[in-house]
Amino acid sequence: MGSLTTNIVLAVAVVAALVGGGSCGPPKVPPGPNITTNYNAPWLPARATWYGQSYGSGPADNGGACGIKNVNLPPYNGMISCGNVPIFKDGRGCGSCYEVKCEQPAACSKQPVTVFITDMNYEPISAYHFDFSGKAFGAMACPGKETELRKAGIIDMQFRRVRCKYPGGQKVTFHVEKGSNPNYLAVLVKFVADDGDVIQMDLQEAGLPAWRPMKLSWGAIWRMDTATPLKAPFSIRVTTESGKSLIAKDVIPVNWMPDAIYVSNVQFY
DSSP states (O other), X not given: XXXXXXXXXXXXXXXXXHHTTOOSSSOOOOOXXXXXXXXXXXXXXXXXXXXXXXXXXXXXXXXXXXXXXXXXXXXXXXXXXXXXXXXXXXXXXXXXXXXXXXXXXTTBOOOOEEEEEEEEOOOOSSSSEEEEXXXXXXXXXXXXXXXXXXXXXXXXXXXXXXXXXXXXXXXXXXXXXXXXXXXXXXXEEEOOOBTOOEEEEXXXXXXXXXXXXXEEEETTEEEEEOSSOOOSSEEEEXXXXXXXXXXEEEEEOTTOXXXXXXXXXXXXX
């Protein structure tokens, strides 16, 4: 009878553990506070991983949860990273820039490099977690030690937010997404200097004085849904996290098309 009682107690304990979320592996760490535009902040601790090809730019399609493609090409040049919740900020962290460095293992150069946030990392292994492209992860290594550093897999690192800088002449750029039509306009914004991220986009139709707020669809894509057809050309007002705004006047022309890129003549400098 005592043995039966013991078995019942053990069975109840196992069920309770399962219901309570008990599992194997390291404990999940809640994310830290959102990272803001404090450019004088001290270095913060984080953990770093990498994915994709060793010298690649992350996922096979060179895109990610921000919707930005061709991150292997200039001006990103593969120096990109996923950020966890307080860095990605449900898409409003897309395009933000961080200096990152590591001091251990010995392959670390201890010198900072800059990465762009273009994707989301869902695995809560630390309060702040960067999941780098293979190229960006290796860039934290001493010259010639990139492969050695990548073999470490998961490392401790430090980071701080910095202003985004692009080569001279690079302007804020808009991509009208596939599926857009006169009653549904979805626009991806990229190459935003300074804060780098966008917290609001507003649309102005041809001949109308009013600015209409667009909704964040996902990642760096903002949309406008209307019952009546929108009238082009469209001007777009971009607002970044520190409250700065600029206007790309008539940036999307009368004869606009889905899956087309439109480069403005403005930039945050």
